[in-house]
């Protein structure tokens with residue numbers, strides 16, 4: 079168990095019991111500060127490879143930088159090592175290593191602010207020393223190039239989880255996108271092949287978390303039948319609210335709870351809100367010429383959103399779902415299986431839109447504020463913010 083600093087004021091606890099509690103700014107910030115805050119998915123390494131430096135002020139360019147991780151009270155950040163399907167044989171593993179190199183050099187340049195972490199004990203030390211516990215997650219089984227030696231290498235370099243697929247299937251596991259698109263070759267077996275099951279067993283043996291975000295349902299059930307350790311869902315949402323192929327159905331959520339795993343919720347508007355795409359498409363059609371020319375100038379989605387806010391503030395503010403929708407997804411999991419199986423996996427810097435009030439990693443405390451407002455106890459909030467993840471990490475790596 080990892081304890082941080084002192085407990086929140088007894089007054090706040092009493093107020094929750096009285097049922098008339100409105101969290102004051104200080105109370106929620108204090109609780110957020112004490113809790114171990116874990117985010118299991120952030121894609122900012124892609125921007126780092128393009129030349130940005132995390133120690134710089136990247137506001138207006140990215141969702142994340144070192145100062146904003148601090149401001150957001152993030153204690154543990156798992157950085158995603160990602161490539162698309164064009165990085166196949168001969169390329170994927172090399173590219174993954176380049177990204178891991180880039181993360182190591184950020185940590186080397188900022189030894190007073192960051193520390194590579196692999197275990198609960200590493201996290202405890204990082205928190206004690208007031209440093210960001212920096213972890214590595216590989217997004218997409220294609221980067222191990224169907225080679226168990228490469229999987230071992232990735233683990234040696236500190237990789238703590240691997241999603242079995244990204245949107246593309248691997249030769250040994252079918253993805254959610256492919257399983258639902260109907261575009262796979264007719265003779266392709268869905269789910270995990272015999273080698274795919276070996277990969278899962280090898281990950282269990284190494285103490286690498288099996289991450290089932292992005293996999294298809296058939297792969298999901300095969301992996302659940304194969305793993306001997308609790309699984310991680312690093313960045314997905316709830317199908318009940320939005321029947322998107324990336325979201326989890328209730329029977330999957332129940333199976334994850336039974337396995338002792340944890341689901342970390344993605345902040346992407348398009349996964350949270352079934353109407354987001356419609357609103358976005360209508361906005362794009364209406365302002366097509368302007369949006370096209372901004373794209374041609376090389377503006378990214380964050381910059382285009384800023385432009386829209388400046389020129390069409392009323393329309394732009396309506397594009398994003400309310401923050402309460404993220405909390406609704408979270409409540410659903412809690413009501414279905416309990417508070418021990420949910421956490422946060424923002425996908426910041428891998429997504430083009432987030433709910434209102436969650437503009438960047440600096441805004442993580444607003445989630446704690448909303449959890450308090452919904453009547454969650456301090457103990458439960460700490461589980462959601464990080465302790466559920468620590469339980470699953472411990473079950474996989476020991477410590």
Ligand SMILES: [Zn+2]
Pocket residue numbers: 217292313428
């Ligand atoms: Zn992803």
